[in-house]
Amino acid sequence: MEFIRAETVTMDFGGVRAVNSVDFAVKHGQIMGIIGPNGAGKTTFFNMMTGFYRPTAGRFFMEDQDITGWPRHRIVQAGIARTFQNIRLFGNMSVIENVLVGEHTNIRSTLLGALFRTPAQKRDEARAYKKAEELLDFVGLLEKKSEYAANLSYGKQRRLELARALATEPKLLLLDEPTAGMNTSEAISVLELIHTIRDTWKVAVILIEHNMQVMMGTAERIIALDAGTKIAEGTPKEIQYNEKVIKAYLGEED
Numbered sequence: 585m586e587f588i589r590a591e592t593v594t595m596d597f598g599g600v601r602a603v604n605s606v607d608f609a610v611k612h613g614q615i616m617g618i619i620g621p622n623g624a625g626k627t628t629f630f631n632m633m634t635g636f637y638r639p640t641a642g643r644f645f646m647e648d649q650d651i652t653g654w655p656r657h658r659i660v661q662a663g664i665a666r667t668f669q670n671i672r673l674f675g676n677m678s679v680i681e682n683v684l685v686g687e688h689t690n691i692r693s694t695l696l697g698a699l700f701r702t703p704a705q706k707r708d709e710a711r712a713y714k715k716a717e718e719l720l721d722f723v724g725l726l727e728k729k730s731e732y733a734a735n736l737s738y739g740k741q742r743r744l745e746l747a748r749a750l751a752t753e754p755k756l757l758l759l760d761e762p763t764a765g766m767n768t769s770e771a772i773s774v775l776e777l778i779h780t781i782r783d784t785w786k787v788a789v790i791l792i793e794h795n796m797q798v799m800m801g802t803a804e805r806i807i808a809l810d811a812g813t814k815i816a817e818g819t820p821k822e823i824q825y826n827e828k829v830i831k832a833y834l835g836e837e838d
């Protein structure tokens with residue numbers, strides 16, 4: 585069954601149509617890829633799906649519930665988490681605190697509890713901390729848990745963003761160029777991580793990725809955007825040899 589579905593979604597910024605009437609669907613546990621040249625509308629599509637922007641037209645459905653225009657926190661609680669093309673971490677907080685921020689969306693807290701720290705709340709906090717450690721272990725950052733996030737290498741910051749996104753217990757994970765700036769071996773290990781995430785928690789993944797080789801080895805199905813419009817959809821093989829896709833990328837190199 586489909587987990588998320590976009591119907592003729594459009595986004596205008598003033599006179600610029602960034603996304604043009606795109607249809608799209610992802611099934612539970614599926615790894616889907618979005619490719620397209622710079623400015624194709626990939627990040628804008630994520631921004632609409634996660635409540636950063638409200639689409640100018642069209643709708644998003646999650647398991648047939650209309651989620652168009654929902655605020656960000658509600659979309660996170662409903663099960664969609666993301667990472668950012670430009671890493672967004674709290675650099676002056678520790679690594680583990682950054683993961684706890686992600687978990688916080690699911691922890692009950694009250695003003696009284698914050699003032700007096702009831703036993704129930706202490707238990708919640710201990711549980712949250714243990715879970716954060718497990719997630720850091722999973723992404724290979726447990727030894728770094730007390731370091732400032734800003735002091736991590738670029739590749740490790742991307743892994744930390746992944747851990748923070750997982751902390752919200754998503755059913756769908758949106759990854760905006762998760763291997764950007766990484767060398768090949770780092771990139772491969774992140775791709776393995778993405779498959780493990782899907783296999784372990786049955787999380788669906790939508791991946792924006794410029795590196796075609798990376799995309800071919802990871803996504804089960806790909807859509808290609810060009811100037812906001814969907815120009816192709818299919819298996820990696822089909823997309824690789826699609827004439828419109830080849831043309832879109834050749835145009836970019838001129």
Ligand SMILES: Nc1ncnc2c1ncn2[C@@H]1O[C@H](COP(=O)(O)OP(=O)(O)OP(=O)(O)O)[C@@H](O)[C@H]1O
Nearest residue numbers: 597600602620621622623624625626627628629669
């Ligand atoms: N907040 C905004 N205000 C105005 N224009 C925007 C805004 N966000 C994106 N755009 C424009 O929308 C178009 C699509 O941008 P978007 O960032 O979605 O592309 P992209 O496919 O993610 O590109 P890249 O591969 O460079 O990340 C571009 O023309 C961009 O300038």
Ligand SMILES: [Mg+2]
Nearest residue numbers: 626627628669
């Ligand atoms: Mg982008």
